[in-house]
Amino acid sequence: MNRRLSELLPWYANGTLKAEDREWVDRCLAADGDARAELEWYRTLQSTIAQSVSGVPPDLGLARTLQRIRAERPRLRDRIRGWLGAVGRGPVAALARPIAAIAAVGVIAVQGGVIYSFARHGQEDAQPIRALRVLPADERPLLRVNFAPDAKEADIRLLLSAVEGSLVGGPGQLGDYYVRVPAGAENAAANRLKHDRIVAAVEIVPGLPTTY
């Protein structure tokens, strides 16, 4: 058997030979009994090697690998915080800063007005002391949502997008997220969310709590 044929036969046997070489080997095999016998030997070797590791379940080690992957994944709460944090560093934040300053001045003015009103009417001792809270101008019912522990950030974004929702608060100590949807769409959105597999619980609430 010539050297070239000897070199090409293993690749012929495993099916990776280029077409022109394959044709050449085919012609040699037709005329060379030794080469056919050697090819048969390779094919037997191939099948015995394949049998030597047969019966391996395809999910061997899969559960442990997934466990490892999930353990490394940042907790959902941290990712959402990072996401919100990123928003706070972007161009939107630059625009929001003067607005926040104006709002702060407004809050001081309101607080001043309330204090002045109490002092003027002498009612400060009769009224319970309540913490004043900045109310968003368009405050309306929100959805309080708890996501499943294995919910992915991408899935959450998609789901919120599907209900035209935006995250306005959270996560709270209990993993509560507050979502604003278009006015009047709260019930439909809540219904849509509660049937999604990544949502553990959803409830319509009057607005953001003072602490959460």
Add this chain to the structure above:
Amino acid sequence: MDDAKARELLGRIARQDETAFEAIYKAFSARVFAYALNMLREPHRAEEVLMDTMHEVWRGAARFRGDSLFSTWLIGIARNKALLVYRDRRADELHDDLDDIAETEVDELAPEGFAELAAKQRREGVQACMRKLSQEHRECLHLVFYQGCSLADVAQVQGVPENTVKTRLYHARHRIRNCLRLMIEREGADSGAN
């Protein structure tokens, strides 16, 4: 699973899609395990290499440049993982690679000998003779006859020129053939003595 499908799944894995990861894991786990077992010869270590390799696929899916088959890239990762384990082993665990039986020279087989060998060799015999080969030779045979790699793929995985692969393959098949030949002769002698 063909290469196009594997690439599509890999793109999804890069976006952290666990379903795609499970699909690719199940499609390629047997091949990775077989490769690692061939290198290390210990099922529990081979399983560790399989898991490490697939974990690396999850973490590094975006690094696949697409200039080779996915399976070649995957075996390349498995090779690095297996070599780490291999090098960590105690030196005395490696000595049987140099077992003299594979090095023993016998006369080249007569033409009809190939057919005889093909008829007589058994799975255990092939496995035993594979174990006697050096790590490079065993890996080369495995890549060609189990993984179905092309010459270029074997060269890429082993990190050597194609001519080196040809030389390794020549010596590997020569030695395994000698080993099987000796085994058959001994069996014949044993049965003759009985």
